[in-house]
Amino acid sequence: MRDADEGAVSEKPQIKKLLEAGERGFGTVLSLKFPYNEQAIPTPGTDAWKTAIERVKKVLPTIMDRIDILVIGNEPFLETRKDQRDRRLNLFYEKIAEYIIAYRAEHSARKTKLYMGALNHLDWDNGQTGATKRWMTFVKKTKDIEGVDIHPHVTSLAGAQKYLDYILPRMRPEQKFLATEFSLVLLWKEHQTDPVSARFAEKYQDAQGKQVWEVLREATEQPFTQQKWDDFLSMTPWFANNKTYLQDQLEQFRKTERLAVATYGVSQDEAMATNFTARKNPWMLNSLYCPYTVRQSKDGLPGRNRVWIDQFRALQKTN
Structure with a gap:
């Protein structure tokens, strides 16, 4: 999102490529990345919050109703300072989501579906927290949110299953999930x-x-x-x-009948x-x-x- 500070968003190479792909008939997904590893996550009403919203304001007119899926957040629980991965993180992303939902409604941009994302390390002993629970509660109660993104970089399919066991019961039956990153890299x-x-x-x-x-x-x-x-x-x-990993992982995702999109590097x-x-x-x-x-x-x-x-x-x- 810091890239929005300089120059027109529509001229950013990654945005141009994505929009061109959409025009050629490809499905398109864009994640909004808010890196706050080295500074406090903004509190609504502060100058830092106004900066974050100004960045969102610059991006939405270019992509809304032109891409298929907008993911609000990239890896919030890794891109926020460790000491702030709590209700402060939740509040920031909830308010960002509410702003985007209101913008989409005002501009009747129904083509673009909204997801919250993405959760990491749900298979770790310390990966499921009060903040991840609140994250899923917000996803479930917010009717304009289609579901949640996950990034299961794991050591086994059993690790990826822990992600599914966590998110699926915490969503509405009609909601789905994205897996915009996944691998056995660990x-x-x-x-x-x-x-x-x-x-x-x-x-x-x-x-x-x-x-x-x-x-x-x-x-x-x-x-x-x-x-x-x-x-x-x-x-x-x-x-x-693990030579059949891709096939095995997609089969695990698809068996849920709740997979919207999976993308791979x-x-x-x-x-x-x-x-x-x-x-x-x-x-x-x-x-x-x-x-x-x-x-x-x-x-x-x-x-x-x-x-x-x-x-x-x-x-x-x-x-």
């Missing part, structure tokens, strides 16, 4: 200091004696051939044992591949396209994660 992270698999080290001598994160760092510094990346994934047991980006260490989340293992760890092919196409890409294509189904 499982991958648990194995970063494992020795690289013996099979891979036997085939690629330069990997002998190294840990997983060191091999991943090398891939970011000198991208692998497609074959070497394929071998690394298929010869790594904890990855290969398509491509690696520079942030994933820069200064990689054993402590950094290995997001690069999730991506379908791998321009930062796999050499470009002779036909000019980017490298890819061939474990996921066929599943991703097969799962392109709308209800």
Whole structure:
């Protein structure tokens, strides 16, 4: 949302791309991200609150009734200071939502559906709090809210199930959920200091004696051939044992009959591949396209994660 401070919102590259996609017939989802990790979350009536509302005022005329889904908040419980992840967080987002609901009604912008989002770490012992309960209470009682977004980055499907067990009973029967991010990245992270698999080290001598994160760092510094990346994934047991993850996760979501939209990270980006260490989340293992760890092919196409890409294509189904 800070991006709204400078220049026309309609000229922002990410907004232009999204609106162009909508004009071409794609479904579109936009999340409004309010980062307050380094400052207090605004209290209604203060100057900081007025700044937040002014940003919203700049965004809504450009996107309302032109995108399909607007998510109010990106990851509120991660993008707010730890000491303020309580009723102060709830109050801020509730008031923002009420402003957006009133704007939509005033402009008869019914095409754009509203969701609250997104909840994180509901599978952690400390992830379900009074503030998350109030979040879901607001979702349930507010008739203009279609449901809630979740970001289940987990170690197993059982972890993702805990998200569903939490949100579904706390919504109205007709409400649905989004999963605009999901992955097993926290499982991958648990194995970063494992020795690289013996099979891979036997085939690629330069990997002998190294840990997983060191091999991943090398891939970011000198991208692998497609074959070497394929071998690394298929010869790594904890990855290969989850080779049907995308299919399994979508089946879990769809079985609820309450899934509205699930979206998945398509491509690696520079942030994933820069200064990689054993402590950094290995997001690069999730991506379908791998321009930062796999050499470009002779036909000019980017490298890819061939474990996921066929599943991703097969799962392109709308209800």
